[in-house]
Amino acid sequence: MNDVLKVLIVDDEAMARARLRDLLGDIADEYPTRVVGMVANGAEALRMIEQEPVDLVLADIRMPVMDGVEFARKLAERPCPPGVIFTTAYDEYAVTAFDVEAVDYLVKPVRAGRLAAALARFRRSRTPETGGEGAGGEGRTHFSVTERGRILLVPVDEVRYLKAEMKYVTAFTSERDYVLDESLVQLEEEFGERFLxxxxxxxxxxxxxxxxxxxxxADGEPHWAVLLAGVAERLPISRRQWPTVKATLKL
Incomplete structure (x- = not known):
């Protein structure tokens, strides 16, 4: 697969198609893509793919003529089909989406950071395992953070810890913190070699x-806490995780 992903956007709303195209442009420095087309339903998408093979499709689910799930099923019948990332305003189709082996399922409004994570997952799925982190050169080096009308690129190496609070994850560096539109489970899956x-x-x-x-x-609730360079706060280690932390640090 080339470094630049060829992407097809499928959505029956013109504004939604334009937003996805703009988001891809916003993260293009880290995840280069080329939008080869934007169409309104699955039937049009299948016809376009016949003329112009693509690497990845960003597809809505509820669409006239042919919806996203039917489109993904027909796509899967082809040899070497492109990946599909669903982008939808409805969260009730998540199980169905993964039944058709979608790469990811993004709920609108799609955020740049969440889209970047989905592209990273797709690249990993298409990169042969070579025995070590970064061997394929496809791992993310930055988090994309949307903040007051800007998209900031925060180097992963500068993040000291990631903490889930409510439905968001906050990335803390030695200087400040950033809110990520990603789940802690996803981040652990992606960066398990870097974060504990x-x-x-x-x-x-x-x-x-x-x-x-x-x-x-003193208060009768003894526990271990981790000390991090550049971080004044002591972060508590849960009883459940202590054996893993102890073994990892060889204490």
Whole structure:
């Protein structure tokens, strides 16, 4: 697969198609793509793919003539079909989407960071395993953060820890924090070699760990906490994760 992904956008709303095209442009420095077409339903998409093979399709689910699920099923019958990422305003189709082996399922309004994560997942799915992180050169080096009308690229290497709070994940660097539109489970799956889970709601950068410390003796709730370079806060290690942390750090 070439470095530049050939993408087809399928959505019955012109504004939705334009938004996806613009989002792809916003993250093009990290995930280069070329939009080869934008069509309004699955039937048109199949005809276009006959003329212009693509790597990836961003497809809505509820569309006239042929909806996204039927489109994905017909696409899967072809030899070497392109990947499909569903982009929809409805979350009730998630199980169906993965039944047809969709790469990802994005609920509108789609955010740049979430789209970037989906593209990263697609690249990993098409890159042969070569025995180590970064071997294929396809891993993300930055998080895409939407903030006050801007898209910021935050280097993964600068993130000290990731913490889930409510329905968002916050990435903390030594200087400030950033809100990511991604789940902690997804981030652990993608960056398991870089980040270590210390709690159900927290991953810490392995390279930033400088030690652990016993806390809570005075209030009767003793626990271990991790010490990170450049971070004043001591982050608690849950009892469940302590054996893994201890073994990982060879304590």
């Amino acid at each position: 889970r210390i709690h159900r709601n927290c991953l810490v950068a392995r390279s930033a760990i400088v030690g652990v410390e016993r806390e809570g003796e």
